Amino acid sequence: MTLAPRSGSFSYFYILVLAPNFTAKNMLSQFLRNLLTLFFTCLIFGGLSFPPLLQARPSVGVLSADVIYPSNGLNWLGLFLQEELSLQLQLTDQFSIISPDTMRRWNQRLRNSGQLVFSSAELKNSEIYQLKPNRLLKLSIQKVLNQLSVTWSISSFEENSSLQKIQNIHSWITPDNLIASLLNDLAKGDKLFRNIKHFPLHYTWEGIKSFYQWKLKLVPVPNTSKWEEHKDELEALLLSHPSLSASIHFHRAVLLIIESSVMRPAHVPSLNSAETDILAAMKEHPGSGEHHTLLSLLHFLRKEPLFSKQQANIANKINPANGLALILYGLTIGKTPQAGATYIKKGLRLYPFVAEPSADGGQPYHVLVKDLEPWLNSYVSVKPPNYELLMRSGKEDYDARRWTEARQAFEDASVLEPELPEPLLFLAQLRLAQQNVESALLLLAKLQKRFPKHPEINLYLGYAHEKLKHYIKAEILYRTVLQLKPEHHKALLRLGAVLIKLGKREEARSFLESLTQKYPMYTVAWWNLGIVYYQLGELELAESSWEESLRLEPDNNQVRVRLEQLREELF
Numbered sequence: 250m251t252l253a254p255r256s257g258s259f260s261y262f263y264i265l266v267l268a269p270n271f272t273a274k275n276m277l278s279q280f281l282r283n284l285l286t287l288f289f290t291c292l293i294f295g296g297l298s299f300p301p302l303l304q305a306r307p308s309v310g311v312l313s314a315d316v317i318y319p320s321n322g323l324n325w326l327g328l329f330l331q332e333e334l335s336l337q338l339q340l341t342d343q344f345s346i347i348s349p350d351t352m353r354r355w356n357q358r359l360r361n362s363g364q365l366v367f368s369s370a371e372l373k374n375s376e377i378y379q380l381k382p383n384r385l386l387k388l389s390i391q392k393v394l395n396q397l398s399v400t401w402s403i404s405s406f407e408e409n410s411s412l413q414k415i416q417n418i419h420s421w422i423t424p425d426n427l428i429a430s431l432l433n434d435l436a437k438g439d440k441l442f443r444n445i446k447h448f449p450l451h452y453t454w455e456g457i458k459s460f461y462q463w464k465l466k467l468v469p470v471p472n473t474s475k476w477e478e479h480k481d482e483l484e485a486l487l488l489s490h491p492s493l494s495a496s497i498h499f500h501r502a503v504l505l506i507i508e509s510s511v512m513r514p515a516h517v518p519s520l521n522s523a524e525t526d527i528l529a530a531m532k533e534h535p536g537s538g539e540h541h542t543l544l545s546l547l548h549f550l551r552k553e554p555l556f557s558k559q560q561a562n563i564a565n566k567i568n569p570a571n572g573l574a575l576i577l578y579g580l581t582i583g584k585t586p587q588a589g590a591t592y593i594k595k596g597l598r599l600y601p602f603v604a605e606p607s608a609d610g611g612q613p614y615h616v617l618v619k620d621l622e623p624w625l626n627s628y629v630s631v632k633p634p635n636y637e638l639l640m641r642s643g644k645e646d647y648d649a650r651r652w653t654e655a656r657q658a659f660e661d662a663s664v665l666e667p668e669l670p671e672p673l674l675f676l677a678q679l680r681l682a683q684q685n686v687e688s689a690l691l692l693l694a695k696l697q698k699r700f701p702k703h704p705e706i707n708l709y710l711g712y713a714h715e716k717l718k719h720y721i722k723a724e725i726l727y728r729t730v731l732q733l734k735p736e737h738h739k740a741l742l743r744l745g746a747v748l749i750k751l752g753k754r755e756e757a758r759s760f761l762e763s764l765t766q767k768y769p770m771y772t773v774a775w776w777n778l779g780i781v782y783y784q785l786g787e788l789e790l791a792e793s794s795w796e797e798s799l800r801l802e803p804d805n806n807q808v809r810v811r812l813e814q815l816r817e818e819l820f
Contacts, residue, residue, distance in 0.1 A: 307383040307441060308570060310347035311335045313356040317391040317738055325461035330388055333428055339536055340448045345568045347380060348539045354602045379598055380570040382406055384441060393770040393801065397421050399431065403439050413438060424452040456490030460497065467641065468610035471511045480504055495533035502526035502543060503613050510550060510616040520551050538567035538574065545577045546613060554581040572600025573614055580620055593624050606637060636665045640672065647679060655679055670700050677709055686716045704733045708740055715743065720751050738771065745777045757781045772801040776808060788819055
């Protein structure tokens, strides 16, 4: 790709102006429009020079955050942390940041293949290594009363690659305080981040929760009543939480582009409104490759290839691993798409998800599928367009205990993607939830033969054996999970329970004492430790363990009742 120089020049501003429709009739109005846009762009970027070259900057991606039991309902917080930490690292103007969307898509692909992310070696051997990141960051979070237990996993891809973990307890009184504290952990734990600083953005928890819960909703079909309701909710958020205006403007632009692209040709007024939103987001949070890529797509849909190419060029400068920017550059570099085939092929290797609608339905780049047909079969493992939607629907039905609908969704997803373990694994979980334990065990046993090193398959197979009182087999399987993933919290908790059931009280005691020291927020671990103490006749220790369990989970009536019974025994 021939990239524009990052130096002060009129071309810097010219690439951001609204693209004219080069006709004699509109030449004057177009000139004035470009001039006004030039002025607005000057205001946005505040000068006549580009930021320093970014190709040499360390590339960093923040993978999806894991929400650890029992912190149910905190997915919105995990999404916020991923996006906000990416933004903060971007604002430092020191790193090339891989977009959160790209990270989420790659993270899901790794999970679907059973290649869960736990070591630099695993990551180095995975497709994600094509992004050539210097660091991949992953968070695991768990709420403990009014505090947040956070584990950073930092994967390095430099010469001496390694996996580093940072664990800490954080106050989350305000979003700014939490983010500042997390960045401080990062600065202390990895010298690459030693000079980072925090940029307070004055969010409120009410605003954060409302916005990210909106983001987690499935995007409705465009131009329907539900679609309009979805847009209205976003408009209301903009009025109620102005500190989030940059993110809201960006996502409103996404909705407008999706809305316009269902029409042929694309609905230009919607695209013009989207452009206004993107520029507003750029003004508040400059230096985002995501913004420039979306603007490139907008120009592409508006049949303005020159301006689309220029925006893709900028996005590539910001992040050379931006597959979408390379795709758009390739589609606009010459008079025919074949002229940019080299860039398109590389872009599809870096971002092989264009043919796959996102799980939430909010993927505007899916509109490029038709233009990319000559390359998709060769360079993308194209999944049927409704696979992810089926999985999302199935999970929603599962959570709502709509068993019939969930089963149908997972079965359909399995037919579409027979090589992936996830649909069948969810079917097995569904059978367990319905107490069809033997049927679940048979399915899980078959899955384990195909995916012997898949932690979740081994976990649920162990759980099925435990339900059938095959405690020795369950113990072996839980230990297998911990060999694959030493910090798998469910396996740790279940192993402690199984050791008790096997009568291995001293081993259970030692194991659970170590577990509660390392993970003091595990309420179930304290509960099980109390059971061991009680069985060993150490009633005061049992009492203190159950007190700690109840402190962490005040609404647990089972613990409360047992604690009251114990106190009656003591006194």
